[in-house]
Amino acid sequence: MPARSLALLLLLLHSVHALAAPAPQVGFQYRHMPDGTEVGIWYPATGHPTHQHLGIYEQDVVTDALPVGHDLPLVVISHGHGGAFSGHLDTAVALANAGFVVASLTHPGDNWRDESRATHVEDRPKALSRLITYMLSTWSSHTIIDPARIGAFGFSSGGFTVLAAAGGKPDFSRVAAHCSAHPEYYDCQLVRQHPGPLPIWTGHRDGRIKAIVVAAPALGYTFGREGLSSVTIPVQLWRADDDHVLPAPLYADEVRADLTRLPEFHDVPEAGHFDFLAPCAAPLPICQSAAGFDRAAFHQVFDKDVVRFFSRVLH
Template sequence: MRRFPLALSALLLLSLSAAQAAGLRAFDVPAGPDGPAIRGVVWSPCAETPHAIDGRGGRTFFGVSDCPIVGAKLPLIVISHGRRGWLGGHHDTAAALADAGFMVLTFNHPTDTERDTSGTDSLAVTVERPADIKRAIDYALQGWRDAAHIDAGRIGLYGFSWGGYTGLAAIGGEPDLRKSLPNCQTSSLRACKELEGGEKPSGPVVHDPRIKAAIIVDPFPVLFFAAENLKAVTIPIQLWSSDPAQNGDGLSGCCAAAINDRLPSKPEFHLVADAKHFSFLATCTPEETAKMATICTDAPGFDRVTFHQRFHAAAIAFFKTHLGEAGTR
């Protein structure tokens, strides 16, 4: 990763200070008949100066805990993390969207997080992950203490990797989850092995028509989505792909070209030259890079800080176009 004249954390803090900050507050969906408890965080517009916050395990957020929310009836963006990810994996994207006037919900998908991988790659999560999206939105609009700040008619979604699969399913995709599915018979994916062993999904995939626009990044796995399985996906999509030339190391999630060709309506497609799959994750501090080199290290010459500035600007413009102006700061 390119070195900068100031510590990366200081650069991020300075840029956030110039543009106000994101407020952070707890968001916890209680367990119920529809599923287990979901732990989350809501990022919101905030008028106070940001500071570093311990995000867990040496990771750093920048924002203000329990900052008063600026604005009312704001659009809501729900972020779905990737395989074995966590609610903080896209914290800089969440903060950028919140600073632009959006409410942003990030949460851990039960059984497919850093701390609980019991469902990772399984047939169960192909159904449970989209259901998590609906449950989280339900609670955000109906049970959460600050629900009044959200405009229920303006909801968007951001999905990365397995979160990209999750997003496509939530917005109308019907994954083909059957035995003898082409390409699944020879796949090492746990869900494929379970399908070939005669297992079936625990229930139907849940869609959420409240989602009006979506950003999908490197969706994985795509083998469950032929073009006919995506014919009901009609909302506006901004589709991002990492560079196939930088993803020859077996990492899941690259790339988005196949889905771009299968969607019934042409998305706004971005292929990012020299980006690795993990280049879409939050920019790392030097301390994080030392602990998580695989996730934090980009291709030689690729500047994740600069890319995320462009990426966030495009994401904000997309959501403002399709969900309306986020609100006055």
């Protein structure tokens, strides 16, 4: 066969193969853990995506598709006070597009439906660990996950959660003095709304977590250098420069100063606290950004940096 004909044949075969191969997509499953905890799961898949509303958020996913791949890293997500599993779905989709399995829970007793245990932050790291166990042992496709490559992402109270799950030890005796000096701060308002004894910290480090991303962490001042001395895994830390909910310097800045291992730090000019949540259009404060701040544009950068960090440290 002449060389020209052979080249044309190879080109044709390549084109046919490309047309036949299904395009990679993001699959999504909505599940409940055995204890009833609500979970959203994103992962690499094939199929035809559909546009889906999850409360005030939206996504394009292949619902209940079979996962594809093997030995995939896992990232678990912990939302902020009064949130839900869906609050960071754009970041979850970006990670799944990059080959991660992502699981996000709705924290029992601290979510948009039920805030009865909002100040019982000692419950949160335990719930996150139960999610990891569920994904590694009970989830129907658990065999595609590499148990040696697990990361955690947390925002606000979720930022506290992943720091504690990574070995951080908060000292809640610091809360009284903090709230005496700053009674108007959000965490102090929450303590007043839920009177009772402060949590007793017994510790809950999950050694399966190998890296964390922390955005606008709540209760950052409760750790101190000694309390964060056991957090030795890689940390990516984010601060919103116009955060009026957890204002500088007692939260993200305290964590940055007290980590013994230098974190990868990002400050976001003009961003507010809730700008770390996925873009949304509902008439709610959590969906509103300051004039001139483009949350959708920011999240293109934010999601890319989160994917890059986890891809590098969970290799």
